[in-house]
Amino acid sequence: MTVVCAPAAGTVFASGTTTVTCTATDGSSLTDTCSFTVTVTDTQPPVLAACPANITQAADPGVCTALVNYTAPSATDNCSAVTVVCAPAAGTVFASGTTTVTCTATDGSSLTDTCSFTVTVTDTQPPVLAACPANITQAADPACARPW
Numbered sequence: 001m002t003v004v005c006a007p008a009a010g011t012v013f014a015s016g017t018t019t020v021t022c023t024a025t026d027g028s029s030l031t032d033t034c035s036f037t038v039t040v041t042d043t044q045p046p047v048l049a050a051c052p053a054n055i056t057q058a059a060d061p062g063v064c065t066a067l068v069n070y071t072a073p074s075a076t077d078n079c080s081a082v083t084v085v086c087a088p089a090a091g092t093v094f095a096s097g098t099t100t101v102t103c104t105a106t107d108g109s110s111l112t113d114t115c116s117f118t119v120t121v122t123d124t125q126p127p128v129l130a131a132c133p134a135n136i137t138q139a140a141d142p143a144c145a146r147p148w
Contacts, residue, residue: 001026015042015079015109042109046077048084051103051115057094058124064096066121073103073115080108088119096121 005022007013017039025031052070060066070090075082086103088094098120105113 013038013040015040042079044078045111045113046075046082046105046107048105048113048115049074051117054118056120065093068094068119075105077107082107094119094121
């Protein structure tokens with residue numbers, strides 16, 4: 001009797017569930033089959049490359065905000081493609097002050113890795129007076145005009 005399984009023992013299985021079917025054949029060519037599944041689960045999260053360094057940027061002219069661009073980090077995974085999302089996203093208008101940006105890498109098994117950095121928008125623009133009062137000339141009060 002011979003037994004043949006497909007995929008064969010020793011096969012490298014991809015992440016997910018695979019059905020293995022085994023067929024036994026005797027000397028009279030009579031057969032019997034059975035099946036079972038092999039499930040490979042991804043337990044390794046993706047790995048983000050270095051997060052961007054903290055960013056300090058002056059406010060855009062005439063406003064207390066700044067349009068800030070940065071390059072999102074890349075990520076790798078052992079099993080599948082990875083999606084990287086940063087919030088707030090690059091190209092967002094950031095308010096004056098410090099905002100934390102969190103980048104999250106997600107693989108096909110919904111495993112994640114995160115990193116964070118800060119964006120600080122500084123107000124470097126001096127205030128502008130709308131109008132200065134005109135020079136004022138006024139006579140002294142009579143009681144103050146006498147010599148002592």
